[in-house]
Amino acid sequence: MIMSTLSEAYQDHPLHPHHVIPLDFDSVRALPDTHVWPPASHALESDDRLSIPTVDLTDPDAGKLVGQACEAWGAFQVTNHAIPLDLLREVESEARRLFSLPTEQKLKALRSPGGATGYGLARISPFFNKYMWHEGFTIMGSSIDHARDLWPNDYQRFCDAMEDYQKRMKELAITLMHLILKSLDISEEERTRVVSAGGASTALQLNSYPFCPDPNRAMGLAPHTDTSLLTILHQSTVNGLQIFKDGVGWVLVSPTNGSLVVNVGDLLHVLSNAQFPNVLHRVVLKENQQRLSLAYFYCLPSDFHISPLAPLNPTRMPLFRSVSVRDYIGIKAKNLEKALSLIRF
Ligand SMILES: C=C1C[C@]23C[C@@]1(O)CC[C@H]2[C@@]12CCC[C@@](C)(C(=O)O1)[C@H]2[C@@H]3C(=O)O
Ligand SMILES: O=C(O)CCC(=O)C(=O)O
Ligand SMILES: [Fe+2]
Numbered sequence: 426m427i428m429s430t431l432s433e434a435y436q437d438h439p440l441h442p443h444h445v446i447p448l449d450f451d452s453v454r455a456l457p458d459t460h461v462w463p464p465a466s467h468a469l470e471s472d473d474r475l476s477i478p479t480v481d482l483t484d485p486d487a488g489k490l491v492g493q494a495c496e497a498w499g500a501f502q503v504t505n506h507a508i509p510l511d512l513l514r515e516v517e518s519e520a521r522r523l524f525s526l527p528t529e530q531k532l533k534a535l536r537s538p539g540g541a542t543g544y545g546l547a548r549i550s551p552f553f554n555k556y557m558w559h560e561g562f563t564i565m566g567s568s569i570d571h572a573r574d575l576w577p578n579d580y581q582r583f584c585d586a587m588e589d590y591q592k593r594m595k596e597l598a599i600t601l602m603h604l605i606l607k608s609l610d611i612s613e614e615e616r617t618r619v620v621s622a623g624g625a626s627t628a629l630q631l632n633s634y635p636f637c638p639d640p641n642r643a644m645g646l647a648p649h650t651d652t653s654l655l656t657i658l659h660q661s662t663v664n665g666l667q668i669f670k671d672g673v674g675w676v677l678v679s680p681t682n683g684s685l686v687v688n689v690g691d692l693l694h695v696l697s698n699a700q701f702p703n704v705l706h707r708v709v710l711k712e713n714q715q716r717l718s719l720a721y722f723y724c725l726p727s728d729f730h731i732s733p734l735a736p737l738n739p740t741r742m743p744l745f746r747s748v749s750v751r752d753y754i755g756i757k758a759k760n761l762e763k764a765l766s767l768i769r770f
Contacts, residue, residue: 431626432541432565434727434751435548438758439539444550446535447560449528456639460556465644465709468667468675475676477668479684481505482600491601492608495697499689499704500668502681503601508593510683513659513719516590519583520717523562524633526575534571536563541628543571549649552761558643558710562631564591591629591721594657598723599624601655601687609697611734619696619725619734623654626724626750634665634708634716645708645716652757653690653722660686663716669705678706691753691765692725695745698733703765727751745769 448460469475478494479502480487494501523531536543542563550557562571568587572580599620606616634645645665660666660680667675668688678686694703710716725731732747748756748768757764 429727429751430565431628431724431727431750431754434754435541435758436539437755440548440551442538445538445545446532447528447544447546448556450560450635451528454638456637456642460558461639461642462555462644464641465707466675468677468709469673475673477501477676477678477686479504479681482507488604488607491604495605495608495689495693495701498668498670499694499702500678500687500706502678502684502686503597504684506597506685508597508685512586512590512593513683515586516719517659517661517717519586520562520631520633520719523575523583523631524560524635524715524717530575531560533574534562541565542568547646547649548758549647549761553647555644557646558634558637558640559646559708560633560635564629564631565627566591587629590719591627594629594721595624595627595723597685598627598655598657598721601657602723605655605693605701606696606734609700609734609738610736615734619654622729623723623725626726626729628722628724630720630722632708632718632720634663634710636713636715637710640710640713643710645710648705648707650694650703650705650762651688651690651720651722652692652754653688653724654693654696655723656688656690657721657723658686658688659719661717663712663714665708665710665712665716666718667707667709669707671702675707690722690724691757692731692750694765695731695768696734698737699744700738705762725750727754743770 477500480490483505534544536545572583602620666678689701691703727750733743
């Protein structure tokens with residue numbers, strides 16, 4: 426069976442170049458009005474009682490703990506995940522090398538309006554009337570074409586690091602997906618059908634939040650949910666990621682050395698019949714330094730039809746109609762966070 430790639434699903438929804446081309450961050454001395462946001466509502470400092478759970482993947486109870494975290498928070502951190510610290514450092518350093526290039530050089534790898542990969546603003550940009558203080562670089566599989574445009578004589582190091590990282594992240598995503606679906610009592614056959622389809626449809630997003638002259642009035646990444654099944658996030662040492670918990674508000678997710686943040690995305694929310702919240706999150710700029718993050722999205726191919734998986738807990742009635750990933754991406758490209766309500770019965 427030929428799985429259709431995720432990038433095909435974005436071709437039908439081209440963005441206006443204004444929503445692709447980032448600001449020339451090097452040349453700005455003051456925050457332009459186009460980038461001024463109303464003050465972000467305050468977030469609670471996380472402490473042991475009020476932070477996403479941390480799960481040690483070598484814990485014999487890891488499956489149960491991961492299931493509980495998905496249900497209560499739609500997010501958790503993992504430790505002992507077997508991703509070498511050196512690899513995390515290497516990829517972060519290559520990402521830093523990329524974003525440190527002069528703007529005109531980065532624009533050589535600009536994402537095309539209907540494209541999915543390359544340098545540019547976040548896809549959610551058109552839904553907001555102000556621009557985010559953010560630049561991203563999206564990779565799906567090989568990064569060689571864009572890397573060659575950026576560094577004609579020195580692209581191999583970048584490509585090797587990104588390839589190695591995606592390979593290791595895929596293994597971790599598969600492990601996590603099996604644990605999570607098992608916690609929902611999904612049969613092994615059904616788990617394998619979903620998880621192996623996902624392997625063909627992944628993306629790695631390098632995020633940079635450049636040094637900002639007025640961080641309290643800017644927005645790093647506006648509140649959003651990820652479209653993925655799950656997202657595995659590595660954040661550099663700079664604070665900024667916050668997640669929204671119903672009844673509590675915005676909670677800071679502080680970077681802890683070597684642990685990775687896992688978010689439930691829209692697709693897993695649907696498969697779980699809304700048992701797992703697709704976590705709303707944002708990035709604020711509070712600190713006076715550049716922030717980097719690496720987000721690995723484990724998705725499903727665009728011809729995959731998503732609907733709640735049996736057995737259906739807790740209601741035993743499916744809450745969503747079946748829709749292809751391609752159609753869901755189309756609905757989200759037009760409606761953003763209202764997309765899920767449009768596929769709900
Ligand atoms: C697979 C993907 C998820 C993503 C769109 C993309 O094609 C690659 C970029 C991803 C990203 C990263 C920043 C936040 C986000 C909402 C966005 O605008 O681009 C996500 C997209 C998503 O989850 O829908
Ligand atoms: O930078 C971060 O911490 C979050 C990034 C993110 O939410 C994303 O890439 O979807
Ligand atoms: Fe995100």
